[in-house]
Amino acid sequence: MKEFRRVFLDGISLENPLTVLMIGLCATLAVSTKFEGSFFMGIAVIFVLVMSNILIAAVRNFTPDEVRIPIFIVIIASFVTIVDLSMKAFVPSIYAFLGVWVPLIVVNCIVLGRAEAFAYHNSVWLSIADGLGMGLGYTIIIVMLAAIREFIGSGKLMFLGNTIVALPSGYAGPNIILLFPGAFILFGFIIAGSHALNRRARVRSGKPELVQERDAGCGGCTACSK
């Protein structure tokens, strides 16, 4: 259970896929213009990550090393298609907004990256923790980015057709924040902020250097050492 917690929390903070590993950024920057769209994108990524991690960890002992990547991709693509069809059927407005980015989760580096670096070498139980942690870490950052961009850019926050907060109607936000340059600039600040938080946590635990007990950045992956 302690190990489960550690892997789970690493996904959110010390090995956050977006701010630390910095993978899967293209979809993040493109989708994070709308709060609700990003929220569902996060849910989709959590689902695909957890399910593919479970399955890949479960069959890892029967998977021939030579064809592991095709097998990963088939598993991942199946779950992505399930998400794709379900979203189309049940939340069509969100699907219309996310568009091509839902099917593109197949080639999202986070999903394949965790399959190869974590699920293929760890138990099903820990792979669930990794999928949940990574997925949640992804969702937190993308939702934060989207909330800031939507609020500053358009002056209001919408969720499922309801306005959560709104500035007076005369507000004209800076358009740049809704475009890609704005996404890059804001994302830079978010990276800086999350690194400051991570450093604080390290200082408090008495390990100010950027070296973790395990190989930094590889999260218990034993691929290199064996």
Add this chain to the structure above:
Amino acid sequence: MPRKGSSSLQIVVSLLVVCAVAAGGLALTYAVTKDRIAQQDQLAKEKALSAAVPGAQNFETLGTAAVSTAQQAAGDVTVYGVYKGTSGQETVGYGVEVGPRGYGGPIRMVVGLDRNGKVLGVSIVSMNETPGLGSQIVERASFLKQFIGIDAETAQADVKKLDMITGASKSSRGARNGVLAAAAIYTALLESGAVTQ
């Protein structure tokens, strides 16, 4: 630990099993969601059609001959369908579903024209324009409204007088091209006899 040096048979069998299971799972999901997806598509289209052709109760799809004539008239704008809107026995107008290019891919929209070729309304089925910029073609109510009343015959000249949205010229031009394509389609269909005044 993962196995190294598997025989070809093991490789083939493992791939086969994974693909078969995946195909089964997908077939199941497809069967469950198929009807709902078709229903949602239909709903979105009906909503857009009745917004574009106010007053029409029923919509009749025009045949493939009409659509191919329409596609020729529309040039590089994709035509998704042409519909006749009726109320009782009377033809109220026609809905043309087109996909002119916007900033973020095609803007799928329905342009409604009455029997004399005047634009009755324009509604967007789906689009992928930049939120806050291109999306204003929908959010700013006055933008799509200004197309109402444009005559198919003089559309080319008329649309030049309309206001475009600052910062969203590509999206505005996309919507404009959609209306122009619909006007051209109407004229072509009138000539071919698929549409009657």
